[in-house]
Amino acid sequence: MDFRNGIGLRPLGSSAAEFEQDLLSNLYYRRGTTVESASAQDAYESLVLTVRDRLAERRARTTAAHYAANPRWVYYLSAEYLLGRQLEQNILYSGTGEIATAAMKALGVSPEEMDELDIEPGLGNGGLGRLAACLVDAMATLDIPAIGYGIRYDFGIFKQTFVDGAQVEKPDDWTFQGNPWEFPAPDDRQTVFFYGHTTRDEAGRTKWIPGEIVLGEPSHMLVPGYGTETVNIVRLWRARGSESSFDLERFSAGQYAEAVQEAVRAENISKVLYPDDSTELGRELRLKQQYFLVSCSLRDILRRFRLWGGPLTDFPAKSVIQLNDTHPSLAIPELMRLLVDEEGLGWDEAWLLTQRTFAYTCHTLLPEALETWPVALFERLLPRHLEIIYEINQRLLDEVRSRYPGDIDRVRRMSLIQEAPERRVRMAHLAVAGTSAVNGVAELHSQLLAETTLHDFATMWPGKFRNVTNGVSPRRFLRIANPALSELITSALGDSRWAGDLDRLRGLERFADDPAFLRSWRDIKRANKARLGLGDPDALMDVMVKRFHEYKRQQLKLLHVITQYHRIKDNPGGDHVPRTVLFAGKAAPAYHAAKSIIRLINAVAATIEADPAVTPYLKVVFPPNYNVTLGELIIPAADLSEQISLAGKEASGTGNMKLALNGALTIGTLDGANIEIRERVGAENFFLFGLDTPAATELKASGYHPRSYYERDPELRAALDAIMSGAFGGVGKEVAESLLNWDEYLTLADFRAYAECQEAVDRAWQDQTAWTKASLLNTARAGYFSADRTVSDYASTIWHVEPVRVTRD
């Protein structure tokens, strides 16, 4: 395949007529139907192919440019990608908005109808998965040659439904109708080994004799850049049985299940996404998924490297591999295995190449989220990798011993192997040892990583540790999600360059005291609330959207809602600020405490909804199945953004950035990226409350007695007593008891400060001009939280890569 002379194909037309012609030809020749008999699905898929072809054309030119430049590539390894719906984005990025709308009209279908048919690949749990999607979008927008590698799960994050207010999970068969956006590439399949044992040949070289062989088949989706010609890809691997995995003999003998057993076993590896966010489940299949991802991806990366034919010593110069958390950290011993066992390099040389190739992003501080795997499982599943991990550990601890003679406690703390109560491999330690850069995802998080979780490593290798604060795609979360506000911003700034250069939003500051502009700003927010249709658009829309976890403290928000309910009941004619409180988010299926909170929220919502004395002032809504698409509808409608995690627990948060970018004011703690949001939008445009990290640590260390807060705070007592008395449909007692007896995340300790801060919110809301000004300033000063800034930070401080421009012809 000669990349040099591009494609030599007649370029696709950019006129409405040419687009319509291509749409019709896709309908006739690729869908095999006619305009008269076409279904909406036919129209949708033909439209997708017509848009996709225009991006594929740019992809071909991108490939040619990258081949010619022979650059250093960024390979982003992530077990999760929350890409969201593709149609509206790809129409925007291909600049086909007008001609596509005209063609749809001609075909008699509406953009909304087509969007409804557009699937959302739910291949992720929450922030980490969406961050991966925002970053690959920004890499393409900044013309950085990059590939995102992931797993093509057959079933994505479960669909959330409510039965009697309780979360019930339904499987997410996202490709039931097929996925017209992907390009299967079975010819690039890779072979993956599992189980078995190792042997040494006479040259002392190690050979892995596998017990199971699985095939990895890739398909890729296009990742176009915004306002540029670059089109990168995400390549997702699907597990398949080998050609001989179907046992015809058994089938002929009527043993149908046995006949397909091996194939099913193989396919199970990429069957479903593990639905846990910020907690590890430690299932064997999960470790198989992780190794499957890294083995397929590294072989594909080496295959690509060989296309240029440089010596292996050039590998790090041509490839930087970013590990999105520890989920793909097996890539480190896997590259060592490929370099030492298959390529015959010496250990030291291979280790240097490996360290120079990899970088690791840590996304959490929660001990229960830091992955560790039983040594016994490694012995069975990945025997060669355990040997390599032992060797890495040996050499690491030799260095520790030489740097800190006699400090056996440090040796025990830093070892890649946890010895007791069970021998387990510490994946975060492996990730730190095997990389040249380790970063946290917000300043406080990176600081706490170096001061606590990874302190010994930060002391020994200070140069490795840095911060890269998260960011979000301004295209998806403002330009696409909030078209009305985007138009107002474009008209104010004179052009739409802000979408590719978000610091330009600063230009909005000059409208902060412009009554007419503020009115337009406020009207758009109101219209977005009306569009959402979940409450009175004139009420304050108070939004808490994120995965359910006790450290995020949805329970604190709920205690305050119950307090508001009591205040309204106690003073029905009072001057209460009407509020719609919107909760949304999923809980991991096995996370019972989080599911109890969900059930109690729905019970409280039902109680309030049934009380006419309260409904004029307070409404609680909980739309099910929160995902990227629902986020794009809710975020533009938010007035108040709830970021109330216990300080020191939320690594960064990214919903906080999306909400501030859309003009919501944040009520929050000094946690994660809240701190940087407050610094940039101005403390006066942020509602701060609660313990900071040192105070929280101090309170816990000095002995925290949640019940004492209950006893001395009448409103808090009333709220907890109401729950325990069964006032809300008799549910939630376990939530109240856990808070009174345990309250790991200091919910009761922060309650009063939170309630007082919410009173400040009510007072501020009553001055709509001042509120709208603060809302505008949040947007104007949110430029820093663009994923483009995040990627340029990674590119300049960790990846050391240069953009490669792709020309139009």
Ligand SMILES: [N-]=[N+]=N[C@]1([C@H](N)O)O[C@H](CO)[C@@H](O)[C@H](O)[C@H]1O
């Ligand atoms: N796993 N994980 N970590 C998280 C999120 N839960 O996905 O990563 C996100 C992306 O870095 C962070 O914003 C968030 O604080 C953190 O908890």
